[in-house]
Amino acid sequence: MGDPWLSAYDAALRVARKAGAVIRDAGEKEIKVCTKSSTVDLVTKTDERVEKIIIGALREQFPDHCFIGEESVAKGEPCNLTDKPTWIIDPVDGTTNFVHGFPFVAVSIAFAVNKELEFGVVYSCLENKMYRGRNGKGAFCDDEKIEVSDVKDIHKSIIISEHGTDRSCEKVEKIFSTMKKILCIPVHGLRGSGTAATNMCLVACGAVEAFFEIGIHCWDIAAGAVIVKEAGGVLLDVNGGPFDLMSRRMVSANNMVIAERIIKEIEIFPADRDDAPIKKITKFCKK
Numbered sequence: 001m002g003d004p005w006l007s008a009y010d011a012a013l014r015v016a017r018k019a020g021a022v023i024r025d026a027g028e029k030e031i032k033v034c035t036k037s038s039t040v041d042l043v044t045k046t047d048e049r050v051e052k053i054i055i056g057a058l059r060e061q062f063p064d065h066c067f068i069g070e071e072s073v074a075k076g077e078p079c080n081l082t083d084k085p086t087w088i089i090d091p092v093d094g095t096t097n098f099v100h101g102f103p104f105v106a107v108s109i110a111f112a113v114n115k116e117l118e119f120g121v122v123y124s125c126l127e128n129k130m131y132r133g134r135n136g137k138g139a140f141c142d143d144e145k146i147e148v149s150d151v152k153d154i155h156k157s158i159i160i161s162e163h164g165t166d167r168s169c170e171k172v173e174k175i176f177s178t179m180k181k182i183l184c185i186p187v188h189g190l191r192g193s194g195t196a197a198t199n200m201c202l203v204a205c206g207a208v209e210a211f212f213e214i215g216i217h218c219w220d221i222a223a224g225a226v227i228v229k230e231a232g233g234v235l236l237d238v239n240g241g242p243f244d245l246m247s248r249r250m251v252s253a254n255n256m257v258i259a260e261r262i263i264k265e266i267e268i269f270p271a272d273r274d275d276a277p278i279k280k281i282t283k284f285c286k287k
């Protein structure tokens with residue numbers, strides 16, 4: 001049997017580039033900002049518009065496929081991963097960056113069949129870098145094959161994490177306590193680009209050793225997960241168990257030595273699963 005998902009992969013690359021161009025253009029104009037789950041969970045017309053463009057184009061070509069998109073889920077659509085061919089989309093990963101002109105904004109498109117990720121595309125559209133990975137076929141940035149770093153000594157590592165959009169003090173304390181413990185190992189540095197998809201690509205191309213977060217969503221990390229795995233990296237739950245795309249918890253690392261060392265320091269806090277019963281998020285926009 002040939003390559004069953006090649007046309008889907010090509011479509012993902014095409015529409016990711018198109019989406020990136022729309023985001024770049026929109027960034028030149030005035031951006032009207034609304035909020036979703038908290039006052040620091042930002043959304044703009046561009047997020048919604050780009051998601052419509054991506055899903056519209058893919059649905060036209062693949063009418064039987066299912067779609068999980070960040071903004072559609074925010075409007076109350078289901079977020080269940082079934083065995084059916086399913087696209088998992090974050091139209092703008094790094095909306096806060098987009099709003100502020102901080103130069104890391106990504107379009108993230110992944111494709112899963114039988115709950116297995118087949119490929120992932122992350123277009124870092126302000127840098128104009130196209131990261132991509134296909135199950136069993138390697139990971140690339142533009143035309144260059146990428147690989148994770150070979151560092152095994154945590155003292156020689158850079159680790160990425162993010163603060164998320166839930167600012168309840170209890171959670172923030174746990175996040176900072178974890179970061180403090182990791183910093184004090186000590187590691188070479190802690191970083192955060194503001195987009196989970198880009199963070200994972202930084203692991204995949206060896207610029208950092210690991211990225212972990214509790215509170216991310218499946219659309220933030222699905223494409224990056226394929227890219228990290230195909231670049232030779234590992235994906236785990238924050239408790240060291242198997243990675244679960246819908247769990248909102250993840251450690252991605254260049255190897256098990258680094259992953260397990262970080263896991264020792266992570267203070268786990270609860271996060272509702274992405275496939276928990278639907279709750280529509282109310283959007284707030286200033287008049």
Ligand SMILES: O=P(O)(O)OC[C@@]1(O)O[C@H](CO)[C@@H](O)[C@@H]1O
Nearest residue numbers: 092093094095162164195196216
């Ligand atoms: O809302 P957006 O811009 O798509 O997601 C931005 C983002 O920062 O939120 C996650 C959860 O904290 C991050 O790690 C992720 O990349």
Ligand SMILES: [Mg+2]
Nearest residue numbers: 070090092093
């Ligand atoms: Mg987004």
